Amino acid sequence: MVSIDEVARKAGLSTATVSRALSGRGYVSAASREKVRLAAQELGYVVSSRASSLASGRTRNIGVVVPFLDRWFFSTVLSGVSSALMRRGYDITLYNITADEDVRKDVFETALRRQRVDAVIAVAIELDEGETEHLLALGLPVIAIGGPNPGLDTLTVDDFGLAELATQHLLSLGHTEIAHIGANPEFDIDFHIPTNRRLGFEKALADAGITPKPAYLEPADFTVDGGYRAAKQLLGRPGPRPTAVFAASDEMAIGAVLAARDLGYRVPEDLSVVGIDGHELGEFFRLTTVDQFPLAQGERAAEAVLAKLEATDEVTAHAALPFELIVRGTTARVQDR
Numbered sequence: 001m002v003s004i005d006e007v008a009r010k011a012g013l014s015t016a017t018v019s020r021a022l023s024g025r026g027y028v029s030a031a032s033r034e035k036v037r038l039a040a041q042e043l044g045y046v047v048s049s050r051a052s053s054l055a056s057g058r059t060r061n062i063g064v065v066v067p068f069l070d071r072w073f074f075s076t077v078l079s080g081v082s083s084a085l086m087r088r089g090y091d092i093t094l095y096n097i098t099a100d101e102d103v104r105k106d107v108f109e110t111a112l113r114r115q116r117v118d119a120v121i122a123v124a125i126e127l128d129e130g131e132t133e134h135l136l137a138l139g140l141p142v143i144a145i146g147g148p149n150p151g152l153d154t155l156t157v158d159d160f161g162l163a164e165l166a167t168q169h170l171l172s173l174g175h176t177e178i179a180h181i182g183a184n185p186e187f188d189i190d191f192h193i194p195t196n197r198r199l200g201f202e203k204a205l206a207d208a209g210i211t212p213k214p215a216y217l218e219p220a221d222f223t224v225d226g227g228y229r230a231a232k233q234l235l236g237r238p239g240p241r242p243t244a245v246f247a248a249s250d251e252m253a254i255g256a257v258l259a260a261r262d263l264g265y266r267v268p269e270d271l272s273v274v275g276i277d278g279h280e281l282g283e284f285f286r287l288t289t290v291d292q293f294p295l296a297q298g299e300r301a302a303e304a305v306l307a308k309l310e311a312t313d314e315v316t317a318h319a320a321l322p323f324e325l326i327v328r329g330t331t332a333r334v335q336d337r
Contacts, residue, residue, distance in 0.1 A: 002045040010039035062305060063117035065095045065107065067125050071222070072251065073277060073294050077123050077145065080298020088306055093117055097125055108134040119305045121145070123298075124193075127152070141308035143301050145321075147192075153308070155301055155321050157292060159193050162323050163200030163248070166274045166290045169325055170244045171208050174334040175272060178205065179216035179242035181230045181252050197248040197276065216242055220252050227255025235263050235271070243334050244272040250279035250289050257285055257330060268332035278326070286329030297321055 004022070008015040013032055021028040021036040028036075039045075062085055068074045082092055093116060095107045108131045112120065119141040127135070127144070132151040135142050144154040170178050180201050183194035202212050218234050220226030227247055234242060247253035253275025260271045267273060275282070278291030300321070 002043045004045070007036065007039050007043060007045050010043055011035040059116055059118055060089060061091045061093055061117050062302070063093050063095060063112060063120045065097060065112075065120065065122045065125055067097050067123070069094070069096050072279060073249075074123060076280075076294040077298040077301075080295040080300075081121060081123075081302045082298075084299040084302035085306070088302075090118075090306070112138060119143075119309045121301050121305055122152075123301075124157075141305050143305040143308070145297055145301050153304070155297065155304065155319050157297075157321050158323070159196035160200040160203070162276050162290045162292060163197035163246070164204045165200075165323070165325055166246050166276060167201045167204035169274060169288070169327070169331065170246060170272060171204060173244075173272065173331060175244040176208075176210055176334075177216070177240060177242045178210075178244045178246060179218065179234045180212075181218050181220050181227055181234070181245060181247040181256060183222060183248060184219045194248055201246055215239070220247075220255075222249045222252060224251045224255040224258070227252030228259045229255075231256035231259035232263065235260060235265065242271070244274075244331070247273065247275045250275035250277040250282055250287060253287055253289070253330075254279070254281060254285050257287070268330050269335055272331040272334075274331055282326070282328070288328045288331040289326050290323055291326050292321065292323045 004018055005015055008018045011018060011032075013035060017028060017032055018036050021033045022040070062081075064078065064081055066074050066078065069078075078094070085092055095111060097104050097107060112134070117140070120135060120138070120143075122135070122142065122144040124146040125144075126147060127149060132149060136151060142152050144152045146154065146157060148154050148156050167178065180198060182198050198217075205212055215237065216234065218230040220230040227249075230252065231245065234245065245253070245256050247256055253273050256273050257267050260267050260273070265271050272288075274288045274290070276290045276292065278289055278293055279287070281287075282289050
């Protein structure tokens with residue numbers, strides 16, 4: 001096995017300098033750091049995580065707490081977190097918060113206290129006061145993504161603003177008969193994302209002098225299938241038909257597009273559809289969406305927690321995450337009927 005002394009001899013530097021370069025602790029010039037990198041690469045030297053942990057008190061492992069592992073949004077955020085951390089030589093440990101209260105309690109009261117991680121990223125989980133206190137008691141850097149938490153540094157998502165922008169886009173195209181596919185109550189949990197998106201939708205309508213119609217509000221489950229079934233309900237009822245649909249997620253919006261086509265409606269000539277997220281299939285379906293850049297959210301959270309961990313910067317509490325309207329082929333000006 002190649003030793004750190006051999007890397008030092010190869011690089012022409014002291015063992016102490018090589019140790020600082022490999023651990024990331026202490027100052028090393030860019031030129032010396034590059035010499036160490038090339039020497040280690042040529043010799044096939046790999047830093048032992050156990051030895052590094054003993055020497056630095058660090059595990060080079062970041063804990064990531066998520067509510068779902070099988071949902072596109074969360075897996076995309078995780079991909080961004082993982083990519084950014086791996087580039088910096090860090091591993092991740094996932095803690096999946098389930099509906100089981102005992103499992104959730106064990107994560108905050110036991111698992112995170114085993115000193116196996118250097119920092120924690122919490123993704124779109126609304127933490128109660130006790131959970132927040134448990135995290136703070138760890139004495140580790142913590143970054144949360146989602147709604148604001150006064151006790152933690154948080155990268156916040158303006159779900160109200162996302163929905164308002166999506167609805168304003170439909171209004172700008174002349175639509176006044178606008179339906180909304182939101183979520184069932186069981187999905188209205190952490191940070192009440194579905195409720196905030198519905199409120200943003202209703203605010204945009206109110207500003208345009210339009211009263212939301214109860215018949216134009218349909219709950220679903222943030223999946224393509226759920227959006228498909230909800231859109232069939234909206235379009236299949238007797239009476240006036242909406243000319244546009246704002247879905248609270250891209251997956252539900254894609255479902256609405258498929259349902260409209262199956263019922264014989266043209267998109268966007270007969271029905272405009274807009275979603276939220278920036279789903280990777282959005283371009284394939286030519287879906288108009290408000291992109292909240294989930295991959296970049298994960299990368300930014302990783303960079304923020306490492307900045308805190310390495311004391312190179314301070315993240316601004318409750319920093320707002322960007323979003324952007326992406327207009328494609330599923331929205332158009334309202335047609336005369």
